[in-house]
Amino acid sequence: MDFDFTKQQKLARKIARNFAEKELEPFAQERDEKAEFPVEAVKKIAELGFMGITIPKEYGGCGLDTVTYVLIVEELARYCASTAIIVAVHNSVAAYPVYLLGTEAQKKKYLFDLASGKKLGAFALTEANAGSDPASIRTTAELKGENHVLNGVKTFITSGGTSDIVIVMASTDRSKRGRGITAFIVEKGIKGFTVGKKENKIGIRASDTCELIFENCVVPSENILGKPGGGLFAALKALSYGRIGVAAQALGVARCAMEECIKYSRERKQFGKQISDFQAIQWMIADMATEIEAARLLTLKAAGIKDEDRPFSAEDSMAKLYASEVAMRAATKAVQIHGGYGCMKDYKVERCFRDAKVIEIYEGTSEIQRLIIARSLLK
Ligand SMILES: Cc1cc2nc3c(=O)[nH]c(=O)nc-3n(C[C@H](O)[C@H](O)[C@H](O)COP(=O)(O)OP(=O)(O)OC[C@H]3O[C@@H](n4cnc5c(N)ncnc54)[C@H](O)[C@@H]3O)c2cc1C
Structure with missing residues (x-):
């Protein structure tokens, strides 16, 4: 078992992070407020090749692996969860089923445009x-x-x-x-x-x-x-991949919540001390970090299984279930750590809290993921 990423995976993550810090983060709050689709950002993401991450080069994609896909989606979600799901849905449940099940004619007609980001799926x-x-x-x-x-x-x-x-x-x-x-x-x-x-x-x-x-x-x-x-088979195949992307998105939201808490708890003083000096705050941050790491391992495992073409049914559900619930817990704690400020729209954790709730629901609710996991064990 290798816990290190390849040079290519690290490079893709770095590109995604740099892009998201510069192009997504400054506008994320306003776009959330206005419910405004990130048109220009999605065009730039297409230029980076991230609209066809795992689609082979022969069909206009990047031909990268699912692990890289996870790393990219996590970085995008760290700075803007909305943009991350636009990219994840496009890659996983729109372009991927055309690649997996499409005829050669369909791939030529639709996959090139999807993988290049010329068309949105x-x-x-x-x-x-x-x-x-x-x-x-x-x-x-x-x-x-x-x-x-x-x-x-x-x-x-x-x-x-x-x-x-x-x-x-x-x-x-x-x-x-x-x-x-x-x-x-x-x-x-x-x-x-x-x-x-x-x-x-x-x-x-x-x-x-x-x-x-x-x-x-x-x-x-x-x-x-x-x-x-x-x-239905096509939909379930697509959703299997989709859930890995949603798990990666949840990781990004959870990380945003945690990183904001680390920063805020060092700045905020009460009783003459930084609140990061209080053990109650430290433990919440320690729990967030531990759960995020566990969720990341589950997500990468599901991605690894997909890359090896091994049948995966429960792992993607486990990743989606656990990572989305970790994001919700992390965001809830993050609002708590920010106190009253955490309830205000000026603070990112307020958005994390709202975003995390949605992630627990789409591409199969937590209850449905538990149902799939239980079925795989009890069949
Ligand atoms: C922001 C957003 C984006 C979305 N994007 C898409 C999209 O791009 N494409 C698409 O097709 N769909 C999309 N969806 C739909 C999403 O996948 C569904 O909302 C989700 O699967 C739940 O279905 P539902 O809303 O009908 O809830 P219901 O199925 O009515 O569920 C209601 C409640 O009952 C529970 N429940 C249902 N059945 C069981 C059961 N057997 N055992 C235990 N509990 C159960 C559920 O977990 C939930 O708590 C999106 C949803 C949202 C909110």
Whole structure:
């Protein structure tokens, strides 16, 4: 077991950190307040090659490993969790399934644009009545000649308003529930596909979370991703990778909370002492550091398993579950350490607290991750 990173991994982390410090951190608070999508930052991230981190070079990506992906997403999230999820969703649940399951023609048509960041990707599974239970989606795709006609509404879609290409899960046979779901690559701008309500969220506010509406939307059947009826499989494969990215994002938020506490507790004085002199504060910071390290190891393990092409089912869920709960605990302690100031928007820990809550929910709630882990043990 090697606990050191390669030169290439360290370099990618350094590039991501330098970029995020300079280009994300100064604007993160304002973008959060205004719920403003980081358009220019995402363009610059594309120039760094981070919109196709693990996509092979032959398809326009960087061809890096999942461990590097984790390091990059953590750095972005350390300074702006919203930007990190835009990048993570694009890489993991939008571009990756096209690479994994796409035909050569689909890869040529869509993967180059996604991996280069020329086009932004999104992933649309959730509906108003189908979140944790995706097999019960109601969006339908009816075969008509050479096309499928999509009807239905997707909710809470990350980059829903800003994306160009969306992986949409729709039912081609509702009687088969999960086995009757098919994945489609759908381009924005086609007739019958509109963006609905933009959500006003508690956290991760600079990422746009929207409703996507399909009304008699005609999609060529050649845009089916993977096999007809294999949509849930495609979604679960994508989400498996997605959870590693969300775990990395959680690490970034947790680290932000902890690092802000280290700084603040040395500056803030009460009873004539820096509050960092109080053991109560020291222990909270020590617990944060220990849990972050444990979460990082779990996340890197899940990434390592993916890189070795070993089947991973529970590890990605363990990483997502643990890292997101660590982020929530770290952010809660961070607000506590900041006292009243921690409740104010002028302090970063307030944003960490709101961002961490969202991370415990998307790409599968903590309860669903526990369900997956338990199933893998009890099967
Ligand atoms: C900011 C944000 C961005 C998102 N981005 C996307 C996206 O890009 N694409 C996409 O498709 N979706 C996206 N989602 C949707 C997200 O994945 C779902 O919200 C999430 O999976 C939970 O589904 P739900 O909201 O319907 O909650 P529900 O499924 O209704 O769950 C409600 C509660 O019941 C619990 N619960 C449900 N079933 C069980 C069970 N079997 N056992 C125990 N407890 C259970 C849940 O854990 C939760 O506590 C996003 C959500 C948010 C908030």
